[in-house]
Amino acid sequence: MDEGVDVAANENTARTAASALAAPTALTAHQLVGLLVDPGSFHSWDEPPPGPPADPEYRASLDRARERTGLDEAVLTGLGLIDGRPVALVVSEFGFLGGSIGVATAERITRAVERATAERLPLLALPVSGGTRMQEGSAAFLCMLRITAAVQTHRAAGLPYLTYLRNPTMGGVFASWGTLGQLVLAEPGARLGFLGPRVYEELRGVELPADVQQAETLAEHGLVDAVVPPQDLRELVRRTLAVLGTTPPPAEAPDDAESPTEGTDDTRPDAWDSVLRTRRPDRPGTRELLRRTAEELVLLDAPGGRGGALVRALAVLGGRPVVVVGQQRQSPEHERPFTAADLRAVRRTALLAEQLGLPLVTVVDTAGAELSAQAEREGIAVEIAHCLTTLLALRTPVLAVLLGQGSGGGALALLPADRVIAAGHSWLAPLPPEGASAIVHRDGAHAAELARAQGIGAHRLAEVGLVDEVVPELPDAAEEPEAFCARLGQAIGRTLGALAAPEADRLAARAARHRRLGDSR
Structure with missing residues (x-):
């Protein structure tokens, strides 16, 4: 028996956080990794990105982002342990050009997904991103297909893929690998959507209602499985992996000799x-x-x-x-x-x-x-x-x-x-007995009679x-x-x-x- 983790119980925390909807996630990639994994267990898989771009303005932007974040790209990948269980991680850094995905970023993500698949590891992706990197145009945009194909191969191999959508996760990231988790989790108050509010207003001439792209709204509509504060994420992932990692006991042959469905009319409810x-x-x-x-x-x-x-x-x-x-x-x-x-x-x-x-x-x-x-x-x-x-x-x-x-x-x-x-007193009927009585007798007074006549009991x-x-x-x-x-x-x-x-x-x-x-x- 286990009281379990009730991720639906964080409603007050989530609603409070929702008031800060426009504020980007406060945690850096390294801080989030520190919250998640066992101390000292994270090992980076990242290799240096290719040489600098030809465009001097873009090159200067990359240099400033690297100096500010201490990272060489907008994503951190590697292997960590969560309660001793190995987990592959893909963690975005919003401070690096808004977590945008360029070709080099996409290649790093794709290689991490492919390595997780090859090593049969569960994969946890934690995106925070404005979408694909505008400085790289269609080439970066098309890389969403590259990442998605790798994720689909991972899922088809029967391996867990979990995502934790942080504030904000938008555009091509949200519309591809960010929402393909078998479980899609989200940060309280996170803005999640296809088109950012500023672009929406520019294109449509009206403001997008703030709550439309809110994590809690998506959860209410069944698009997000759980809204989870960062400090609770480790325990949720730990328990999820504990369930998925459970080895079932050997199959049992059906015991036809035991048939608890029997009973006389005198003993049946x-x-x-x-x-x-x-x-x-x-x-x-x-x-x-x-x-x-x-x-x-x-x-x-x-x-x-x-x-x-x-x-x-x-x-x-x-x-x-x-x-x-x-x-x-x-x-x-x-x-x-x-x-x-x-x-x-x-x-x-x-x-x-x-x-x-x-x-x-x-x-x-x-x-x-x-x-x-x-x-x-x-x-x-x-x-x-x-x-x-x-x-x-x-x-x-x-x-x-x-x-x-x-x-x-x-x-x-x-x-x-x-x-x-079936429980002993359970029942199944096309309508409640009162409804059946209303159809047959035009009143509800014959409900008990109809319940007995329709054979609804277990x-x-x-x-x-x-x-x-x-x-x-x-x-x-x-x-x-x-x-x-x-x-x-x-x-x-x-x-x-x-x-x-x-x-x-x-x-x-x-x-x-x-x-x-x-x-x-």
Whole structure:
């Protein structure tokens, strides 16, 4: 069990820093390296840049930048240790011509990325830059392709690539290698965007609203995974690498003899009683489940922040590194609906699992997707469809956990999986029972009757092929949260251990599984 690093908990710090949006990052490249790596562990990979440019004015600018910063280019690269783990670093220096990227800068970055790939090292890039170097024109601009190609090769090799966007990160850097991290982190208050505000105003004749290019705004829209103060970055990277560096135990053969889905009509929970129990405000949700069961945990930002309806995390569960995306049930008085932005974040998290080669664990616990004109404008139904296809096609193992409420398309969006585990009182229905009653009887008075008639309970879902294991509640997860989470955590670990089949076999079995859904066993 691990309390984890909650990178979404830095909201106050981030909002305070946002007031200084226009101020460049205060830390130099060397200072940031000093904050990150174990003392004395950094070794530079940098070689001297080629001879001076022919243009005397540009040459003088380079000389002044070198004298001012003590660096010979706008980026520092090398190898450092973070809690004893080797990490390749690419660190920009804003004091050197605004961190701009020239041809020599790009070559240094590219060589560092290629070396990290060759040595199979995780790579952490920490850009701060106004973009490509105007003195070098299109040649420097085209080098964004060079860097991006090297980064893509690194990612395709299954190696971690993390980025930490500092204030400011703009233009070609932001639009290429700066935002290609499997995790994209950002400095509080950082200005991040495609076009700088001064250029925007000159070209368009109007000012760009200040908060549009703010790190926190990008996090709210799912474009940044976490807004992290520099002093907290080392711990976040340490825990992230601890998760990604965990060697899973050997695969386990499925134990078909143990089938916790059985039960007579007398012992199975009443469907309506289960609905009411899953609405208890003290019932453990996704966050509590992770905090009680994960050996390592890094909670990432999601739309709506800590009060939102979605939880995203890297975790070690049952000794296995995984990516987690789950719905966070809330009390009715503080209910935030599951939105189109949440669904886009689900897909992004699923693709993160695929990029990292890790199993994906989804957790379903929702009163339903947002029902509003705004949701329709944002294409919430289309986002549900895209979630379904993304999970069905995902190349890594997928385990779904039906934790509590499973209402409508918002629940269905997280259910395509190789295996499904369900809590004893969990349920799945096209609508809340009150909604079904309104359609069938034109009132809500028959909700209990409809809940029992529609076969929404976990054991009935096992009979129609959705649920593979029902984890009992004795008698209610809200009354025994620690013991219940422990049982569910054991089931998750056991099931993950049985999902290590070759990719082609697993995908074929997944397709066959969904072809049979709805047929009674």
